[in-house]
Amino acid sequence: MTAKFLSLFIPMFILMDFIGTIPLFISLTKKFSQKERVKIAFSSSAIAGAIVLVFSILGRQIMNYFNISIEAVKAGGGLLLLYIAFQMILSSHSTNGKNDPAGLRNIMVSPLAIPMLAGPGSMTFGMISYLDLKEWDKLYLITSIVSAVIIGSLLLSASAYIERLLGTEFAKGMEKIMAVLVSFIALEMMMSGIKAYFFL
Numbered sequence: 001m002t003a004k005f006l007s008l009f010i011p012m013f014i015l016m017d018f019i020g021t022i023p024l025f026i027s028l029t030k031k032f033s034q035k036e037r038v039k040i041a042f043s044s045s046a047i048a049g050a051i052v053l054v055f056s057i058l059g060r061q062i063m064n065y066f067n068i069s070i071e072a073v074k075a076g077g078g079l080l081l082l083y084i085a086f087q088m089i090l091s092s093h094s095t096n097g098k099n100d101p102a103g104l105r106n107i108m109v110s111p112l113a114i115p116m117l118a119g120p121g122s123m124t125f126g127m128i129s130y131l132d133l134k135e136w137d138k139l140y141l142i143t144s145i146v147s148a149v150i151i152g153s154l155l156l157s158a159s160a161y162i163e164r165l166l167g168t169e170f171a172k173g174m175e176k177i178m179a180v181l182v183s184f185i186a187l188e189m190m191m192s193g194i195k196a197y198f199f200l
Helices: 004-014 019-027 034-057 059-064 072-091 104-117 120-132 138-157 157-168 168-199
Strands: none
Touching: 004 034, 004 120, 004 138, 004 168, 019 034, 019 104, 019 138, 019 157, 034 059, 034 104, 034 120, 034 138, 034 157, 059 072, 059 120, 072 120, 072 168, 120 138, 120 168, 138 157
């Protein structure tokens, strides 16, 4: 059971990119107090988790409506994740200190919840995993999303302390390492979809 949970939690946590979001979170929340930072961290993470969960559960209905096969979703989703991995490796989040003039609520929804945390990568992975899992195993996916949101919220809440302790360059370096792991996940999804389409 632990292995099943970890096989869902680790990719989900990586794809929601809490660690890679730390530099942007620090930049956007510089003018807020620590209490407000904690509120932003938990609210934006909860919104993102809800979006990923809904998309994961309703993925089959979306596929049926557009007449899309599971194999096509795996191959296409894997290609999308590979593209995201390259973006994570080649680009970096802006930390120029500009703040959203609309204030705290806008920061929670955009850009933190969407598209930073609830991006195409996490939503695609959630949908494909939900389709592949058996009835009760789907609870592992739900638990993994909730766990990722809780741990990610705590991580963002402590971003100011992390920055002082390790520096922003450490967070950027960890993002690059995680991007490599995402690329492996993407290739596995693509190969699985292509194999199922042509050989099964």
